[in-house]
Amino acid sequence: MELTFWGVRGSIPAPGPGTTRYGGNTACVSLRTAADRLIVLDCGTGARNLGISLMNGPLGSGQGAASILLSHAHWDHIQGFPFFVPLYVPGNVFNIFGGGKSSAMLEGILEGQMAPQYFPVQTLKNMGATIEIAAVVENQPFSVEGCRVVACANPHGRAGALAFRIEEAGRAVVYASDAGYPAGGPPAASLALYRDADVLIHDSTYTPEDRRRYPDRGLSSIEDAVAVAVRSAVKTLVLFHYDQDYSDGDVDALFARGRRLLDEQGGAAIQLCAATEGATLAVGS
Amino acid sequence: MRVRFWGVRGSLPVPGSKTERYGGNTSCVEVRSAAGTRVVVDAGTGIRKLGKELSQSDSGGRADIHLLISHTHWDHIQGLPFFSPLYHPGSRLSVYARKRDDLHLRAVFASQTDVPYFAVPFDETKAAITFRELHDHAEFAIADVKVSCARLNHPYIATAYRLDADGASVVYVSDTAPFADILFEDQFIANPPSPGAQLSPADQARLVAMRDRVVRLCEGADLVIYDTMFTPEDYQRIPHYGHSRPSDALAVCHDAGARALALFHHAPERSDSEIDAIVAGTRAVVERARFGIDVMGAYEGLDVVLGRE
Numbered sequence: 001m002e003l004t005f006w007g008v009r010g011s012i013p014a015p016g017p018g019t020t021r022y023g024g025n026t027a028c029v030s031l032r033t034a035a036d037r038l039i040v041l042d043c044g045t046g047a048r049n050l051g052i053s054l055m056n057g058p059l060g061s062g063q064g065a066a067s068i069l070l071s072h073a074h075w076d077h078i079q080g081f082p083f084f085v086p087l088y089v090p091g092n093v094f095n096i097f098g099g100g101k102s103s104a105m106l107e108g109i110l111e112g113q114m115a116p117q118y119f120p121v122q123t124l125k126n127m128g129a130t131i132e133i134a135a136v137v138e139n140q141p142f143s144v145e146g147c148r149v150v151a152c153a154n155p156h157g158r159a160g161a162l163a164f165r166i167e168e169a170g171r172a173v174v175y176a177s178d179a180g181y182p183a184g185g186p187p188a189a190s191l192a193l194y195r196d197a198d199v200l201i202h203d204s205t206y207t208p209e210d211r212r213r214y215p216d217r218g219l220s221s222i223e224d225a226v227a228v229a230v231r232s233a234v235k236t237l238v239l240f241h242y243d244q245d246y247s248d249g250d251v252d253a254l255f256a257r258g259r260r261l262l263d264e265q266g267g268a269a270i271q272l273c274a275a276t277e278g279a280t281l282a283v284g285s
Numbered sequence: 286m287r288v289r290f291w292g293v294r295g296s297l298p299v300p301g302s303k304t305e306r307y308g309g310n311t312s313c314v315e316v317r318s319a320a321g322t323r324v325v326v327d328a329g330t331g332i333r334k335l336g337k338e339l340s341q342s343d344s345g346g347r348a349d350i351h352l353l354i355s356h357t358h359w360d361h362i363q364g365l366p367f368f369s370p371l372y373h374p375g376s377r378l379s380v381y382a383r384k385r386d387d388l389h390l391r392a393v394f395a396s397q398t399d400v401p402y403f404a405v406p407f408d409e410t411k412a413a414i415t416f417r418e419l420h421d422h423a424e425f426a427i428a429d430v431k432v433s434c435a436r437l438n439h440p441y442i443a444t445a446y447r448l449d450a451d452g453a454s455v456v457y458v459s460d461t462a463p464f465a466d467i468l469f470e471d472q473f474i475a476n477p478p479s480p481g482a483q484l485s486p487a488d489q490a491r492l493v494a495m496r497d498r499v500v501r502l503c504e505g506a507d508l509v510i511y512d513t514m515f516t517p518e519d520y521q522r523i524p525h526y527g528h529s530r531p532s533d534a535l536a537v538c539h540d541a542g543a544r545a546l547a548l549f550h551h552a553p554e555r556s557d558s559e560i561d562a563i564v565a566g567t568r569a570v571v572e573r574a575r576f577g578i579d580v581m582g583a584y585e586g587l588d589v590v591l592g593r594e
Contacts, residue, residue: 011367012298012330012333012363013297013298013299013300013309013310014300015299015300015301015304015308015309015310015330016300016305016308016585017305020300020301023300023301024298024300024301024309025300025301045297048297048553072401073401073402074402074404075363075366075403079297079359080297083297109401112402113359113402116440116441116473117357117385117393117441118357118358118362118393119359120358120440120441120527121473122473123473126473126475157404159400159401159404217404218404244333244367
């Protein structure tokens with residue numbers, strides 16, 4: 001499996017000279033399976049560049065298929081969806097999985113973004129590709145592009161955000177963006193989902209100080225991310241979903257602090273990465 | 286008056302090193318009169334930085350803002366939930382946009398921050414927010430700023446605004462297609478019309494009248510800010526997306542006797558150097574035609590002073 005980061009920012013895209021190194025696009029990660037199939041994790045504005053990059057392959061000629069896993073429907077996780085160009089190529093087939101009490105409800109949420117007052121395409125049905133939408137059942141494994149996937153909701157402000165564990169041939173990747181754990185720490189189910197993962201992509205929006213300033217936003221600090229990585233004994237922790245006001249220098253500092261915290265808290269063996277737009281990460285190599 | 290560009294991009298924000306100079310934020314322009322009246326046109330992601338500046342000013346984060354919305358496509362409203370004065374008690378926000386038969390303006394904005402799309406519902410913002418729905422050719426005053434409107438040719442319909450104050454005028458014409466080939470209303474157009482296809486005489490007449498109104502709105506303007514998202518090739522390929530070329534903007538400015546044109550609403554794929562070339566090309570056309578129009582490429586942070594400051 002190989003991961004590529006297309007958007008690593010939280011809340012709202014942050015263009016400008018201060019963010020060019022880590023990138024200013026909102027959340028989107030692609031996972032290329034060992035069997036060369038594609039899973040997209042969230043559809044923030046990073047999805048636009050991912051879509052463009054896919055047009056040279058089968059998705060460019062209407063002969064492609066891929067799955068999209070949506071953690072939740074806050075704008076920074078879906079706003080790139082209307083600009084994901086393979087969705088406009090008839091013949092392509094997309095399976096979309098996300099939260100919702102029913103599949104129809106999830107479809108309605110995605111339709112809400114396409115409505116004519118907001119976007120000229122007016123409905124998903126005008127996009128061209130075949131789009132299948134399914135609400136996932138938490139903690140019940142399902143199959144996506146030949147991988148075994150388990151979803152589990154993390155607390156996130158007043159809502160929740162799904163974390164996904166994706167397993168293929170003995171390797172495991174976990175995507176856990178937008179996690180705001182209560183004072184008592186993460187739910188046991190979340191720790192179980194992260195357990196022994198080869199790669200844990202985890203919400204690291206804030207410094208501990210900023211996390212204390214914004215306790216209700218339902219987002220993690222670097223401390224929270226390090227703590228769960230150590231407790232669940234992951235091999236690599238990837239920092240993700242940086243605050244929109246953090247400059248490249250601020251993210252450098254967040255990364256350095258993460259490394260120090262890992263070393264102090266018994267996670268010296270855990271590899272640390274700061275997600276960077278355009279970067280790829282091979283899983284388990 | 287002082288015109289400041291906070292977001293100049295169309296469609297969606299585009300961070301990255303190729304958009305560093307012109308900027309990657311979506312549409313937002315601030316107009317401030319000498320007397321201090323603050324009118325903002327559109328609330329793309331650029332409005333976030335305006336909010337930050339206001340929160341660092343002497344007012345302690347409170348602000349009195351009049352927000353004119355060209356239309357409610359995402360790139361013109363998506364920054365509003367991140368506009369910090371909304372969360373300061375004592376702030377006042379008056380939102381103006383074209384009246385529609387199918388939806389109330391307030392509902393369009395409130396839905397943007399409904400569950401499950403955003404963490405803070407509209408009703409929990411702290412500012413006093415009012416909505417005013419406008420008819421196509423409304424004229425009204427915001428303190429010392431006179432506002433006039435005209436209808437534009439864009440999917441789901443957009444509005445152009447002219448602001449007069451301090452003996453100067455600025456017109457915001459975004460988003461719009463040229464006034465030919467397609468009459469945009471609420472319909473979804475799946476495929477572009479075949480080149481040279483004739484419009485019905487009735488539609489043709491409506492487009493001519495619409496353009497006349499826009500030319501009149503721009504008459505003698507000191508600055509016209511115009512949707513020039515398309516290259517001529519884009520217009521050939523996707524005219525049904527509803528945007529203009531620099532040549533369309535120049536023709537309107539020339540017919541209206543406008544003094545300056547800001548190329549605006551740059552396409553997301555346009556790099557800084559490509560925009561440089563478009564600006565240079567448009568200036569060359571002006572020079573050859575001896576139009577006497579000052580052409581600039583709108584960029585984030587551009588400040589233009591018109592009339593008294």
